[in-house]
Structure formats: C-alpha cells, structure tokens
Amino acid sequence: MTATILVVEDEALIRLTLRERLAGAGHRVLEADTVAAALPHVRDGVDLILLDYKLPDGDGLTLMKQVREIDADVPVILMTAYSSIETAVEAMRQGAYDYVNKPFNLDELMLNVEKALETTRLRREVRAFRAGQGRPYGLDSMVGEAPAMRQLKEMLVRIAQSPASTVLLTGDSGTGKDLAAKIIHYNSARADGPFMNITCSAMPEQLLESELFGHERGAFTDARNRKKGLLESAHGGTVFLDEIGELSPAAQAKLLRFLEEKSFKRVGGSEDVRVDVRIISATNRHLEDDVKANRFREDLYWRLRVLCLDLPPLRDRHEDIPALLDHFVQVYNREFKRSVTGIEPAAVKALTHYAWPGNIRELRNAVERAMLMARGDVLALGDFQVVLPGEPVAAGGFRLPSEGVQFEDLERDLVVQALQRTGGNQTRAAALLGMNRDQIRYRIEKFGLAAGAAPEAAARRHDAKGDRDPVSD
Ligand SMILES: Nc1ncnc2c1ncn2[C@@H]1O[C@H](COP(=O)(O)OP(=O)(O)OP(=O)(O)O)[C@@H](O)[C@H]1O
Numbered sequence: 001m002t003a004t005i006l007v008v009e010d011e012a013l014i015r016l017t018l019r020e021r022l023a024g025a026g027h028r029v030l031e032a033d034t035v036a037a038a039l040p041h042v043r044d045g046v047d048l049i050l051l052d053y054k055l056p057d058g059d060g061l062t063l064m065k066q067v068r069e070i071d072a073d074v075p076v077i078l079m080t081a082y083s084s085i086e087t088a089v090e091a092m093r094q095g096a097y098d099y100v101n102k103p104f105n106l107d108e109l110m111l112n113v114e115k116a117l118e119t120t121r122l123r124r125e126v127r128a129f130r131a132g133q134g135r136p137y138g139l140d141s142m143v144g145e146a147p148a149m150r151q152l153k154e155m156l157v158r159i160a161q162s163p164a165s166t167v168l169l170t171g172d173s174g175t176g177k178d179l180a181a182k183i184i185h186y187n188s189a190r191a192d193g194p195f196m197n198i199t200c201s202a203m204p205e206q207l208l209e210s211e212l213f214g215h216e217r218g219a220f221t222d223a224r225n226r227k228k229g230l231l232e233s234a235h236g237g238t239v240f241l242d243e244i245g246e247l248s249p250a251a252q253a254k255l256l257r258f259l260e261e262k263s264f265k266r267v268g269g270s271e272d273v274r275v276d277v278r279i280i281s282a283t284n285r286h287l288e289d290d291v292k293a294n295r296f297r298e299d300l301y302w303r304l305r306v307l308c309l310d311l312p313p314l315r316d317r318h319e320d321i322p323a324l325l326d327h328f329v330q331v332y333n334r335e336f337k338r339s340v341t342g343i344e345p346a347a348v349k350a351l352t353h354y355a356w357p358g359n360i361r362e363l364r365n366a367v368e369r370a371m372l373m374a375r376g377d378v379l380a381l382g383d384f385q386v387v388l389p390g391e392p393v394a395a396g397g398f399r400l401p402s403e404g405v406q407f408e409d410l411e412r413d414l415v416v417q418a419l420q421r422t423g424g425n426q427t428r429a430a431a432l433l434g435m436n437r438d439q440i441r442y443r444i445e446k447f448g449l450a451a452g453a454a455p456e457a458a459a460r461r462h463d464a465k466g467d468r469d470p471v472s473d
C-alpha cells in the first residue's frame with residue numbers, strides 16, 4: 001500500500017536517509033524542517049508523521065497537539081535524541097503512536113512504520129463505516145462493545161472492503177451470523193449487487209445442487225428449461241450459504257471447484273460458467289466433526305476456513321446485554337408504534353445474569369414479547385418470560401407423558417390455539433408461542449392453516465432493495 005508520509009526533521013542527513021528508505025518501500029515522502037513548514041502538509045492530509053522531538057521553532061509535542069486537532073487519526077512516531085523516559089511517557093500520553101531513540105535502527109523503524117500505517121487504515125475505515133450510520137446493515141446495526149465484539153467488527157470492516165472471495169461464519173444459533181453476512185455484503189464494493197441467501201438444510205440434496213448451480217434443459221425429469229442457479233443470479237454480489245454442513249458430497253465438490261477456478265458447470269451441462277461472487281458460508285455446527293466423520297470434505301473445509309469469523313455467544317459477553325435490550329426496545333418501539341422508555345433497573349440486572357441459550361435471537365424475542373404484554377412505558381421483570389436462574393425450569397410447562405407425544409400434532413394444535421386466542425393476529429399468536437412472525441408464518445404454511453397458502457420457498461432472494469428489515473431472520 002502506498003502511503004503519504006511526512007518527515008519533520010531539521011537535520012538534512014536524517015531526512016535524506018529516511019526519504020530514501022521510505023520511498024524505496026513505495027511510499028510518497030513529504031519533508032519539513034520546522035513546525036511551521038509541517039502544518040500545511042498535515043492540513044492537506046498525510047497517513048503518517050515521523051516527527052523529530054527538537055525543532056528550531058518548537059518541540060515535537062507541541063506540534064503533535066496541533067496535529068491532533070487537524071487529524072485525530074494520523075499516527076505520529078516521535079524520534080528523540082534524548083532517551084529520557086519522561087519524554088517517551090509524555091509522548092505516548094499525548095497520543096504518539098510510538099517513539100524511537102536516535103540513532104535508530106532503520107529496519108526496526110520500517111516495521112513500526114508499516115504497523116502504524118495499518119492502524120491508520122483501520123481507524124479510517126471504522127470511521128467511514130460509522131459515518132454511514134443509518135444505512136441498513138451499517139456496522140452500527142451490530143450492537144456490542146465487548147472486546148470480542150470490537151475485534152469482530154474490525155474484522156467485518158476489513159473483510160467487507162477486501163476482495164476476499166470466501167468467508168466462513170461460525171457461532172451458535174442466534175449469535176448474528178445472518179446479520180454479519182449482510183453487514184459484509186452491504187458494506188462492500190458489491191453492495192449494489194444482489195445478496196442471495198440459501199439455507200442448505202431446507203432443501204433436498206438434489207434440488208439444492210440445481211438451485212445453486214442451475215441446470216440445463218432435460219438435466220432431469222422436471223427440467224423443461226434451462227434454469228440459472230443462485231450463483232449465476234448473484235453475479236457481482238454475494239451468496240450466503242447458511243448451514244453449509246448440509247451440502248451434499250456432489251455439491252461440495254462443485255463448490256470447491258468453483259472456489260478454486262471461479263467456474264462451474266450447470267447440472268446436466270458441459271459449458272463452464274464463470275461468475276464473480278463472494279461466498280459467505282455459515283454453520284452453527286462443528287464442521288471439524290463432520291470432516292472427521294467423512295461427511296464434509298476436508299479440502300473444502302480448509303478452503304472455506306481461510307477467513308473465518310466466530311461469533312461469540314451472549315453468555316460470554318454479558319456486558320453487552322443492557323445495550324442490546326435498549327436496542328430492541330427501540331426497534332420494537334418503531335415497529336409497534338410504542339413509546340416504551342426503558343426497562344426497570346432490577347429487570348436489566350436480572351436479564352444481564354441470564355444465560356441466553358438462544359443468544360441474541362432469544363433476547364430479541366423476549367423484548368418483543370415483553371413489549372406486546374406490557375401496558376406501561378417501562379418494562380418490568382414480570383413482562384419477560386425468561387426462566388431466570390433459581391427458578392424451576394419449565395414450571396407449569398408440559399411434562400412428556402410416558403407414552404410420548406406426536407410432536408407435529410402438538411405443534412399444530414398449539415399454533416391453532418394461539419391463532420384462535422388472538423383472533424388470527426399472527427404477531428400476537430407468535431408472541432404467545434415465543435416465536436417471531438417468520439417462525440409462525442412458516443408453521444401456518446407448513447400445516448396449511450391459511451387458505452390458499454403457498455408452500456414456503458426455501459430459497460429466498462434478497463436484492464439490494466429488499467429485505468432490509470433489521471429484525472427479520
Ligand atoms: N450484535 C447484534 N446486535 C443487534 N442485533 C443482533 C446482533 N446479532 C444478532 N442480532 C439480531 O438477532 C437475530 C438473530 O441473529 P441471526 O439471525 O443473525 O443469527 P444466526 O447466527 O444467523 O442464527 P442461526 O444459526 O439460528 O441461523 C436477528 O434478528 C439479528 O438481526
């Protein structure tokens with residue numbers, strides 16, 4: 001990466017040495033021998049400043065203060081001939097990125113320079129992301145400041161802006177893999193291209209292969225026409241393969257070939273189709289176990305893992321819970337046209353200690369339900385139906401009879417009852433069952449409870465304008 005580096009140094013020989021070395025590494029070098037000469041360059045914008053401590057018209061620390069006011073992100077490496085601890089400490093305290101003692105080792109300095117430039121790049125990227133606030137799936141739609149989350153967000157930024165063609169997202173159910181995939185897509189150069197999402201477990205093996213890669217006319221009995229697959233339709237965009245562990249061996253082989261050669265053949269076809277898409281895959285299972293059990297190709301596993309992001313479970317970042325609760329109160333205020341102002345402190349405390357096995361999805365559903373139940377403008381603990389530690393699990397719930405149950409019948413029956421009780425209101429019926437609306441809609445369709453309901457398509461298309469509801473799954 002070529003950067004613009006400002007060298008502020010009154011000794012011409014040192015300037016020359018630095019210029020040769022930095023220019024040799026491909027950077028553009030600007031020089032100044034006084035504070036006064038340096039400032040205009042800083043105003044024009046530089047990526048890094050190498051700053052001598054003692055200058056004819058002032059000291060480095062004074063200049064650093066002025067630099068901070070002009071550009072808070074640019075790193076400064078202070079060079080000092082006086083190896084006093086106090087100067088160093090003061091420099092770092094005032095926000096120097098690093099300092100070196102003269103005479104310095106050029107190789108070491110160059111390492112520091114590259115590290116500092118990487119920092120500038122990241123700081124600027126994060127800032128640009130934040131500036132894009134309000135944009136659907138901006139970085140700020142992912143709530144969480146726990147160290148693991150900060151790191152994750154930094155990685156999301158870098159990945160989004162990199163040309164990397166594959167990303168693997170791992171993490172328990174409800175930790176935000178879908179959200180992370182959309183953040184990557186909508187903050188990348190592909191944002192105006194399509195985002196296609198397919199849940200590999202939701203489809204029979206053979207169908208999945210032709211959904212992904214398309215098929216030629218006559219490839220199988222029902223194939224009356226040639227059909228484009230998801231990969232082709234997503235040209236210029238992103239394909240999100242959810243539950244990748246469920247891919248059939250044939251689809252795994254095809255995907256691997258695609259990742260390596262950027263081309264594939266449609267089912268029943270011989271022509272090589274080339275497309276430009278980024279593949280984001282996700283799994284909440286341990287793919288290594290599938291590899292060991294020979295259910296998942298090891299070569300594909302390693303190919304997918306090149307860039308892997310793990311989403312931490314909520315129990316490992318309790319500190320984020322209050323902010324998440326607030327976030328979803330705001331989300332449902334907008335959705336339900338309510339004006340709930342917050343949650344009682346005692347409730348926040350109790351909910352912060354809850355383990356949230358269903359992670360953020362469970363927390364979101366709990367807030368949704370509480371907002372549907374609560375009458376006042378402040379939510380109380382009683383409005384949340386989570387089982388807190390110390391309470392008996394499934395109190396008043398079902399006991400599995402010794403002869404067992406027909407689970408599907410029971411499920412259907414509960415959905416019917418919930419709909420009857422709420423006069424057919426799907427949102428409230430869903431809340432009664434601890435589901436979201438998608439989940440109840442899915443069951444309404446599955447059990448044929450809505451007149452004229454079409455079976456749900458397992459592949460969903462999200463184009464640049466569609467599906468931007470931050471609370472939909
Ligand atoms: N850090 C977060 N901040 C705000 N909302 C979040 C965050 N993480 C997830 N969500 C929301 O929580 C819900 C569940 O997240 P998501 O669907 O992304 O989980 P998932 O990891 O894909 O789960 P599964 O493995 O079950 O598919 C979504 O509504 C998502 O928008």
Ligand SMILES: [Mg+2]
Nearest residue numbers: 174177178242
């Ligand atoms: Mg998901």
